[in-house]
Amino acid sequence: MRDKEKVILLVEDHPDDEELTMRALAKNNIINEVVVARDGVQALEYLFGTGAYAGRDMTKMPEIVLLDLKLPKVDGLEVLRRLRADDRTKFLPVVILTSSKEEQDIIKSYQLGANSYVRKPVDFQEFTKAVQQLGLYWLILNEPAPEKYASR
């Protein structure tokens, strides 16, 4: 039922959180390829096919970006801003997945065009539930923008 070709881009600098997220995905039988970027720069390089990801197949864009806000080098909000400023990625679904529930962070995220804002629960069971719902929604229910528009 789930399309293995659909890539998930996880932007997460904390190894524990990365591990837990991967675990939560696995627990929910989400077996899509997960690309992990450990800072903002890596995330942008992957998305735009530059740096370490130069020459990658640019027709393969992630189905969903799970974006942490607090990141080394380039923070999550800046990644979001650059992503929305580029024709190739402006319609890409981005879910902010973060520990913060600061009003400012939430408002800024939506201002910059985040599709969703999810606060990581401390309770792992709840976190697993949240990941499950995210996968269900963004990988199955949600209909992304057609490629031809996305790349305009």
Next chain:
Amino acid sequence: MHRLHERIVLVLSILFGICLVIMAVHVTQIQSLLVKAVAFAAADVYMRALTEFRTLYTSEVVQRLQPIHVSMSQNDQHYVSAIPLPATLTRMLGQRMAARHRGETTRLYSPYPFPLHNGTGGLQDQFEQEAWAYLNAHPDRVFYRFEERDGQQVLRYATPDIMREECVHCHNTHPESPKRDWQVGQVRGILEVRYPVRRWEALSGTTLWNTYGLMGIMAVLWLGGLGLVVTKLRRTAQELEHKVEQRTAALKFANGQLEEEIRIRREAEAALREARDQLEQRVSERTAALAEANEELKREIAERRRAEESVRKLNDDLLRRTAQLEASNKELEAFSYSVSHDLRAPLRGIDGFSQAVLEDYHDKLDDMGRSYLQRVRAASQRMAQLIDAMLNLARLTRADVSIEPVNLSEMAKVIIQDLQRTQPHRTVTCTIAEGLHAEADPNLIRVVLENLLGNAWKFTSERTDAHIEFGCHKAETSTEVCYYVRDNGAGFDMTYVHKLFGAFQRLHAFSEFPGVGIGLATVQRIIQQHGGRVWAEGTVGEGATFYFTLRTNGGRAHER
């Protein structure tokens, strides 16, 4: 003035008369000179005519006739056979002209007369002797004199008769010549013309009398005119005198008035001077007062400046402190952010990996091990709650208060309904007073009511007859409105009432009543922000009452 004026007329008349006399004399003299000059000129012309005629006769007649030996005679009786001598012809011409004219005669004379003329040809009177002597000495001149003869004035005009070259031979050879050693240039004799001045005198005399007559008429006209002028002047002077008298009288009158006026004015001036002195006095007094006031003002200004300076310093201080406060606020925000983000991450790790152990190594753990891991998870979750509660409190501390009318009764009802929904099994009697209104920040006051009503709900959980009441009473002495939330729950020991509103302070065991101990601290913070007070009364086992007030003006002082 009158006299002088008259005298001037007299003097002028005399001067005029003198002038007339002088002029008459002068005119007479001029006339006499003129007559003489005219006579002189006429005699000269006469003389020249005679002389030229004889010269012409000598050169053109006598000399041409000499080669044919025509004899010449001085006697006119012999002219049948001889021509007259030049001198004779001259004499004859003079006689002829004298006969034709009126009175002028000529005479030719010399000390050497021809024999025929011995009686008349010599020097006969004193003039002729003087003329001979003078002209012999000065042959190039003439000799003349005016003389009285027979009662009339006569000009005697004498010129020398010079011996010329053509004459010398004849004179020295003529048989009747009285002298035979004549030389060229010698004076042979004298030709005199006697010219009566009478005719000219008569002519000019008429003119002279006419002039006198004119002068006389002028004198009469002058005197007449003068008389008229004098009369007119005299009349004018009289009129003037009259006018002067009148004017003098008027002036005298005016003078009197003026003097009166001057007197009045002097009095006024004196009064004015007095007034001015008084004014000066007053001005100087006022000036002194003003100077004093000025000094006072200067002092005040200086004081005010000092005050302003201190205010400015205070202001600067305040600005500095505000800046510091803002900086510390920023730090606090950064701290909060970091707490919310960074402290939760490890907790999530603790919880997540505990769960992972529980799931993946479930079989390798005994009950005790599993229980401990569950406790680890519970502890981490509780810590996450504490962190959230702390962040909430911090957020409230720096939240903006925006005051508006709030219906507290409605708000309380909604909160109770929510509580009932979370615990539908509970039966709680809620009494909420109607129409409780306040000026407050709706979001913050909701937090207050949620906490107070939530506490009441929580602490009455062990009672079957749970009762919660929300109401208010107005104090009689002030306009302050006191709201209260009362319950008949677990209550508290008043000994620890001071700990009630402290953050993370709990008076009950967590197992009894769960909670993080931040609710009342939050309530107190919000009420303080609204300028109100909050306090509590309670008895263990009987319940508690929480009172709070809001600033009656709506907490505007805390509006930001």
